[in-house]
Amino acid sequence: MQFASLGSGSAGNSFLAKQNKSLLMVDCGFAIQDIVFRLNRLNEVPENISGILLTHEHEDHVKGAFKLANKFKIPIWLSYGTYKMCEKHINKSYEIDLKIIDSHNTFEIEDFIILPFPVPHDAREPTQFILSDGKYKLGILTDTGSSTPHIEKVLQELDALIIEFNHDLNLLELSDYVDSLKKRIRGKLGHLDNQTAAEILGKLQFKKLKHLVAAHLSEKNNSEQLVKGIIVGKIGCESDWIKIATQVDGTPWQVI
Ligand SMILES: [Zn+2]
Ligand SMILES: [Zn+2]
Structure with missing residues (x-):
């Protein structure tokens, strides 16, 4: 299995996973021309995409999806809550095969087995995903305000993990954001701060983990150095081994 990020952050998120001829896109938070450009950068075209999975209705995840x-x-595979919140953006003339998922039940798309899991975030029915080709498992966890025992259970024994490191609490506090926005971001239904994300990592088994990608970094209230420093401090890995899914460039293809 291979995976990549087309870009990640508050201005747009999208990830790809590929196995044989199956190509899945998780979220599509960029305008359509931008998505095509970003796909080309990874030697892909939209015609190759087998399916799109949506995590939740926020603009930075669904912008170009429909x-x-x-x-x-x-x-498109999405929860009923996500569908209801996106309904007004789906043009009546569109012909899209929408597949409503149960946020606890495994389903298959071509060569992939997908396990959705619910997360605490200020959306109607947000889910994140574990993608497997039957042998290897890639976990994706972004847009989560806090951890849950269920999240920590499903993220065990992964071969690759993409996890949100949204903000540094001190930088957020010092930022010029209005208080209501600060409160939303750091709230239990907001985004993972560096410390909380690192604590989740500290609870996971890393025996098989080949790739760790930090994602959804705030451009104002975080830095790659801070994120790498806190991960190294928590799990004792090499700093160079940690990858960052950036807003502009995402990541190159990673082979699991
Ligand atoms: Zn987001
Ligand atoms: Zn969100």
Whole structure:
């Protein structure tokens, strides 16, 4: 299995996972021209996408999803809550195969087995995903305000993990954001701060983990150095081994 990020942060998120001829996109938070450009950078075209999985309705995750799905006839998998919140953005003339998922039940798309799991975030029915080709497992966890025992259970024994390191609490406090926004971001239904994300890592088994990617970093209230420093301090890995999914460049393909 291979995976990559097309870009990650508050201005747009999208990840790819590939196994044989199956290509899945998780979230599509960029405008359609931008998505095509970012796909080309990874030597892919929209025609190759087998399916789009949506985590939740926020703009930085769904911006180009329905337009892309309609234009290239790509089915979309999403929870009912996410669907209801996106309904107003789905043009009546669009013909999209929408597949409603149960946020606890495994389902399959071509060569992939997908396990969704619910997360605490200020959206209607947000889910994140574990993608497996039957042998290797990639976990994705972004847009989560706090951890839960269920999250820590499903993230065990992964081969690759993409995890949100959204902000440094001190930088957020010192930022010029209005108090209500600060409160939303650091709240239990907001985004993972560096310390909380590191604590989750500290509870996971890393025997098989080949790739660790930090994602959804705040451009104002975080830095790659801070994130790498806190991860190294927590799990004792090499700093160079940690990858960052950046807003502009995402990540290159990673082979599991
Ligand atoms: Zn987001
Ligand atoms: Zn969100």
